[in-house]
Each structure stands twice: as C-alpha cells, then as structure tokens.
Amino acid sequence: MDNKAIIKKIVKTSSASVKEIVELLKGDTDYLFYEADKIRQEYCKDEVHLRAIIEFSNYCRCDCQYCGLQRSNKNLKRYRMSIDEIAENAKMAYDAGYKTMVLQSGEDSYYDSDKISQIIKDIKSIGDIAITLSVGERDYIDYKKWRLCGADRYLLKHETADKDIYNKLHPHSSFERRIQCLKWLKELGYQTGSGFMIGLPGQTLNTIANDILLLHEYDVEMAGIGPFIPHPDTPLGNLKTGSSILTLKAVAIIRLLLKRPHLPTTTALEVSSSDNAFFAGANVIMRKVEPYKYRRLYEIYPILNLREKSIKEERREVEEYIKSIGREISSSKGDAIIIKNSEVS
Numbered sequence: 001m002d003n004k005a006i007i008k009k010i011v012k013t014s015s016a017s018v019k020e021i022v023e024l025l026k027g028d029t030d031y032l033f034y035e036a037d038k039i040r041q042e043y044c045k046d047e048v049h050l051r052a053i054i055e056f057s058n059y060c061r062c063d064c065q066y067c068g069l070q071r072s073n074k075n076l077k078r079y080r081m082s083i084d085e086i087a088e089n090a091k092m093a094y095d096a097g098y099k100t101m102v103l104q105s106g107e108d109s110y111y112d113s114d115k116i117s118q119i120i121k122d123i124k125s126i127g128d129i130a131i132t133l134s135v136g137e138r139d140y141i142d143y144k145k146w147r148l149c150g151a152d153r154y155l156l157k158h159e160t161a162d163k164d165i166y167n168k169l170h171p172h173s174s175f176e177r178r179i180q181c182l183k184w185l186k187e188l189g190y191q192t193g194s195g196f197m198i199g200l201p202g203q204t205l206n207t208i209a210n211d212i213l214l215l216h217e218y219d220v221e222m223a224g225i226g227p228f229i230p231h232p233d234t235p236l237g238n239l240k241t242g243s244s245i246l247t248l249k250a251v252a253i254i255r256l257l258l259k260r261p262h263l264p265t266t267t268a269l270e271v272s273s274s275d276n277a278f279f280a281g282a283n284v285i286m287r288k289v290e291p292y293k294y295r296r297l298y299e300i301y302p303i304l305n306l307r308e309k310s311i312k313e314e315r316r317e318v319e320e321y322i323k324s325i326g327r328e329i330s331s332s333k334g335d336a337i338i339i340k341n342s343e344v345s
C-alpha cells in the first residue's frame, strides 16, 4: 500500500498497525496534513480553544531525566504560589476571556488533597470555568476527591510507550504506575489527556507508533505532543532537540486515527521551531498566565528571553494570530468532543 492508501484506510477504519504508522512517519507531509486538516475541520470546525495555564509550583519530588524541574537540579530557584494567589491569577485570566484553567505544577506534596480541593472550589466560584489538573501521579482517593470538587479534566502524559525507556527516564516511578493513574482518571470520568515527547534517547519510529497506538487504546480526549528540548542542568542536556517535523506528523496521524481529541500546538513546538500544528490537525493553544517572576522559574526546558506583557495583551495577540490563519476563537469552554456511535464508520 502506498501512503495515500494507508491514510485513506486509517481515516475509514479508525485503526492502524505499527507498520502503517511508521510508513507515514517516514513519508511526505502534504497529503497527510491535508487529510488531518480535513478531519479537524469535520470534527472541530474552525474553532480554536484557548486555555490559560497556571504553573503554580516548580517544586518536584520526581527525577525525570529530561526535565529541568527534576529534584536533582539544585541550580533552580523554587517557588510556590499561595491558594489566594492562584485564585486571583485565575480571576485575571477569566476576565481576559479564558474559560479553561489548566493548573500545573511539579509533583509537590505541599499541595495535599485538601489544598488542591480548595483551589478547585475557589476557582469554580469565580465563574463558569473548566478546570484541568496537571499535578502528576497521585492516589486514587485524591483524584476522586478533586473530581467530586468539580475538576473536569486531567492531563497526565505517558511520555513514552516504551516501558524500558520509561523506567530508565523515571527512576522515581514506573510505567505501570503511570498507566494505572491514567486508567483511574478515565474511570473517574475526567476528560483525560495524555501525550509524549519526540526525540527521547532510544526512541525509534516504532516507539512513536506505539505512543500513538497507546493514545488510541485509552481513547484519550486530549493529547499533547512536543519535541524534547535539552536542558543543560539535566543528564540529557547534551542531546539534540527533537524533530519538529516528526512532531507535526505524529499530531496529524493522531487526528486521522482518533479523530475527536483536542490537540494543542504545544509550547515546546513553539519554543523550538517556527512551526505550529494548526495545519496538521491541532485545534487548541495554551497561554501561561502566572506572574513573570514565576514563569522564569518554571524551567522544564530553557526559557527564551521573555518580554513582559499583560494577560489581556497576550490573549489579544494569540487571538489575532488565530484569526490571521483563518480560524475562529471558540466562545465555549471546549469540553471533550463526543462521537455518537452512528458517526463512527
């Protein structure tokens, strides 16, 4: 089968083999992006969802070998935002037009179950806001409590579907535990997001195909795919940045195969290249909204020189950009897209 035939088959059957995905990852982009953009249009229309992300703590118990927040990085100044500061920040973002707040942090046990619950309640009392948590691996009972407090969504990237690579890069945890957490989140009715990086050591095109199939298996509602960017204060600091073109191809294949998930054009892609994924199937973009004194310290990968702007100004800029590429700004909260059975071919 040539690649055009593979693409048509994946679109029609919503299934793919590792071999087929690898062929697409090796192949040309024109037809792949064209078809992914068509599916995006069909399922998401021209609406782009803007999400505000509040990175509220850079303390982390983990030692992810690629991440600048890893606990072994002693060069990083650490910060925590107070509960009130987080709620005030969310209010400013809401006033600027954001209807989804993504609450992200390192794995910081200072924010215990009760503190996160309080943050959820405080933000929910501001207005009709969707809350996406992204605070890593926790116990089932915490996930359950936060869901009951009103948290709508959860992001927990699987990072890599290769168990050996996963366990090597995450000495503090295990692949099994990661997948267990993902299953719990789905079971609790969170709109669940996962995702992975392109360019991790040991990763092959086969690994990426398995990453994509894992997202398919768990039928995720959101998927973030970004290139790995080396951080000098980590053991992987001397490696090369992951390929942006492979990143775009992976996004496009996910759109062909899964159809409905919300797919962001990730910050890592924005930072590492001039490409964006809006023409390869993406329909979401996030903007940081926490104060700059914190943004400068949320150093997952090296941060470029930041010119300070207000939340409103940054929102206006991204809105203008979206309009300039012929898309519209969604006025909804942008919940998960549900496919009715009759629509599945």
Ligand code: 5AD
Binding pocket: 066, 067, 068, 157, 159, 196, 197, 226, 227, 228, 229, 230, 231, 268, 300, 301
């Ligand atoms: N390069 C790119 N992405 C990274 N992440 C962490 N470290 C890096 C890096 N060096 C991503 C991971 C994590 C998310 C918060 O950031 O996928 O889930």
